[in-house]
Amino acid sequence: MKQLAHVLEVDGEEISVLVRRASGCNSCDKRSSCGTGQVNQMLEGQGEVVRLKSSLSLKPGEPVMLVIPDHLYRNLALKAYGLPLGGFLLGALTGTYLALRWSWPVDVLAFVLGVGAGWLGLRLGRYWTESDPRVQQPFHVEKIHPEF
DSSP, X not given: OEEEXXXXXXXXXXXXXXXXXOOSSSOGGGTTTOHHHHHHXXXXXXXXXXXXXXOSOOOTTOEEEEEOOHHHHXXXXXIIIIHHHHHHHXXXXXHHHXXXXXXXXXXXXHHHHHHHHHHHHHHHHHHHHHTOGGGSSOOEEEEOOOOO
């Protein structure tokens, strides 16, 4: 994943960059009927300031490309979404199996075990994400060279 940004401030090896909000798709002529297009139209011109470490020699106002490697992006998405969803499904299936085996109410046990296992998946994904040193700064900064 790549995102264009502009350098605002350089302080040694730390830089502040302004990242513009990205649009949802290439159908910008459909802004009146698209929720994402309407939100982007209201927030047009705004952005977010991000502080990063970079060993490149940069100057304020210079454009840079922020890059998150695809494998890291997929890994983080799997931890954030896959583990809780997988835990919920596994817990619900286990609850259904146990309820049928023990003649208990299926809905209650499936729900309780599903929510509990989903919560454990969420906590596990959060722990793995926070303990991963690559998450501290997932972006690496690339200098954009002007075309001749």
